[in-house]
Amino acid sequence: MKRSIADWIKWTAFYAFVVVIVVISIFPFYYAILTSLKSGTAIFRINYFPVDFSFQNYATVMTGRNFVRSVINSVLVAGTTVLLALFLAVTASYALSRVRFRGRALLLVTILGVSMFPQIAVLAGLFELVRFLGIYNTPWAMVLSYTIFTLPFTVWVLTTFMRDLPIEIEEAAIIDGATPWVIITKVFMPLLWPALVTTGLLAFIGAWNEFLFALTFTISETQRTVPVAIALLSGASEQEIPWGPIMAASVIVTVPLVALVLIFQRKIVAGLTAGGVKG
Amino acid sequence: MRSDITRAKHHGSGGGELSLEAQRRRAAFLFLAPMILALFFVAAWPLLRTIYFSFTNTSLTNLYGGEWIGFDNYLQRRELSSGRVVWRGTLVDPAWWNAVWNTVWFSVVSVLFETVLGLMVALVLNAEFKGRGLVRAAILIPWAIPTIVSAKMWAWMLNDQFGILNDMLIKLGFIERGIAWTASIDTAMTAVLIVDIWKTTPFMALLCLAGLQMIPRDIYEAARIDGVHPFKVFWKITLPLVRPALMVAVIFRMLDALRVFDLIYVLTPNSKATKTMSVISRENLIDFDKFAYGSAQSTLLFAIIAIFVSLYIWLGKVDLSGEANR
The missing domain is CATH 1.10.3720.10 (MetI-like)
Structure with a gap:
């Protein structure tokens, strides 16, 4: 069965919306984990993906x-x-x-x-x-x-x-x-x-x-x-x-x-x- | 408890006067008594005491030294020696009316957005597609995170200098310089709304989804065969059928929004732009040692919510107890 272009657009739009929902739901928690793994002044540099893996903050808290x-x-x-x-x-x-x-x-x-x-x-x-x-x-x-x-x-x-x-x-x-x-x-x-x-x-x-x-x-x-x-x-x-x-x-x-x-x-x-x- | 019940049974079988139904009813009252007693002590009694305090001049440090002063905490007319009349009390306090306005604005906007977005997410989850379970798990995360924690997470993301949200907006070219979301009086309410909508839309979506799943699939099948446009299907079939579930969800959310405290207390402390009725009442009760004045404000909040609920149930004919369809 061949998909028409209209179907394909619908399908893409639907999945784009699904991706937006998932990203918005998860991002703040993801970002909190990312931030918690930074040490010292690294925290003031904005990263979208994890770069540091320091457990210093966890040690401080515990x-x-x-x-x-x-x-x-x-x-x-x-x-x-x-x-x-x-x-x-x-x-x-x-x-x-x-x-x-x-x-x-x-x-x-x-x-x-x-x-x-x-x-x-x-x-x-x-x-x-x-x-x-x-x-x-x-x-x-x-x-x-x-x-x-x-x-x-x-x-x-x-x-x-x-x-x-x-x-x-x-x-x-x-x-x-x-x-x-x-x-x-x-x-x-x-x-x-x-x-x-x-x-x-x-x-x-x-x-x-x-x-x-x-x-x-x-x-x-x-x-x-x-x-x-x-x-x-x-x-x-x-x-x-x-x-x-x-x-x-x-x-x-x-x-x-x-x-x-x-x-x-x-x-x-x-x-x-x-x-x-x-x- | 056990002994009481067995006694009831003995009494029933011995005298033969108690029918089975009467015996069950007697047991029911024994079962209900501890719960009703507990609720009386933690809910009814404190509420009555709060209302009582609002008519006195009790202070935090001297809880039993208050005197009855009537409606003075609400509204008080005072004639000065110069003959000028001065009104005092919560009902003429601009800070209180500011809080009332903030609460109403927050509740209406947040619930409106949450309902629309929640319904959209629910419609997505009601469709059959690969990865649906994953999406449902993902939207449960904001709901599972404690309010205080989400307030702190977002406070960090909304930070004026190091916040990732400003960074995104600058990179996308929407703004030139970082916005002090939580500190600035113009954006504080927006910040609170963003966090609340993020946190509570999942709840709305789940309630809407439950409503959507009650709609029989063959109705859609019939509409599809008749070639009805999807938008018409939504307005004429989905929305009317999901309305009862939606009404209940909206009232739950509205009641929750009207009493909001923790998010605002942590995200935008002491901001005039976001201070709600709950926040200002607690401030007076505990922080400012105006115990009786704060009691008057919390009594007013209770009255407003009680009136709202009665109106909603009466106008919307919402069957909250679920007894009607039994």
């Missing part, structure tokens, strides 16, 4: 004041928040997806509303609560405040997942005399694992990236999470921004996320579409 500590803080905070949210969400989602009761639709919309909250609107009240509980400047302040977006999100996504599980399985279990608790733990949980992994991952990314609460509820460098540490990373003097180490730190915290996202691509896309959430 041995620097508190960066490793911040990474540990972030992992602990995000991990605890996600486990807590999943634990509360599984049972709640069962009730929301499987049991008919008055006010269910209203409750669902309210939960969605909470996840869409402008976080600044609760900042003053949460600040008071955090101070009152004596957890200011500790990871617990973040675990508490992150629940405001991880919990509604996990409930919402798990509810949509559970709705789609076949009703017959549950009916069979009910006939066998299983209580709702048994249905959740013995019947639904094995089916829900993929959904739990996806939801947990998305909630983890959300907690890992959070900035406003982490910035407001911590004061000392040792308590900071990664986004705050990167945002406030400063050089020897006020004027001098340490771009090399900032790019190295950025690459360190982004590579695991990008890897996870690429591995769980399909599941993440499904979870995103169900939850409609932005990272």
Whole structure:
């Protein structure tokens, strides 16, 4: 079959557009890696392709004041928040997806509303609560405040997942005399694992990236999470921004996320579409 | 929790008064209680306290020493001894209205661009071609990068002296000298918009793609056999059918854009041209020790968003709970 010229032009235009999409998506991350591998004053020469391969910036970051500590803080905070949210969400989602009761639709919309909250609107009240509980400047302040977006999100996504599980399985279990608790733990949980992994991952990314609460509820460098540490990373003097180490730190915290996202691509896309959430 | 449920069951089988449905409903409430309680403490209660603070003169250092001062943080009429009347409060504060304008401008422009570009990318991804998986993986990268990190990456690329973007533009002959993208008052908003659109278009594209994939393929087949022009197919078939998914995507993005904080705080710190409602509220709450004044501003932001959501759901007849088609 011979292609006409018009077809050929269409085909070229289409692929040109595809190439533009890919280049624009990847370039900033590529450039950050390229910059992070430059040492000293090489950073001030603009290159489009890698020329230096120095790990000096990475060494600076890893041995620097508190960066490793911040990474540990972030992992602990995000991990605890996600486990807590999943634990509360599984049972709640069962009730929301499987049991008919008055006010269910209203409750669902309210939960969605909470996840869409402008976080600044609760900042003053949460600040008071955090101070009152004596957890200011500790990871617990973040675990508490992150629940405001991880919990509604996990409930919402798990509810949509559970709705789609076949009703017959549950009916069979009910006939066998299983209580709702048994249905959740013995019947639904094995089916829900993929959904739990996806939801947990998305909630983890959300907690890992959070900035406003982490910035407001911590004061000392040792308590900071990664986004705050990167945002406030400063050089020897006020004027001098340490771009090399900032790019190295950025690459360190982004590579695991990008890897996870690429591995769980399909599941993440499904979870995103169900939850409609932005990272 | 387990004991409660088993008790409910015993009660049911013993007395025989509780039907299966009633028993399930009782279990449902027990299951829901911890979540509702948690949300009450982290969302409802802090929100109520913020609203309360906005009617007091509480300060950051003395959280419990505030006194009720009514609407003074919002609007206050003061008569000077000379007889001149002075108005004070957020509602007559030019800095606040500047922030409102910045927020609205940012939200409308960014969401508009993200929707159009997102739909374009989604249409590409919906076509069948070699390397589609690769493209989908590539567009997930901006989404996966933390906002703070993308702000820093772009801040470096947009640097006035050593930034690669200025270098590109100079080499292509568009500009003579480097632009101070983030520092200059004329370009700061553009810089913020560029980064936000770059970061969030993938999200829009994925939501649009999900909508596109729901459209049955045979509709396109029929249109092709009838010889309908592709543009007409897009306007008359694709767009109307993808509209519900698009409406939901737009409202999610809009709500997200209206509360934007981190990108602006890091990319263009202290720039009058980009300061949004969230940024100015936090500044007053924490940095300037005008705790109550900041509370009033964040309460206003909440009210604006609540009104926007109600209007959108009411006018657009968007079924957010997904209950209608059950």
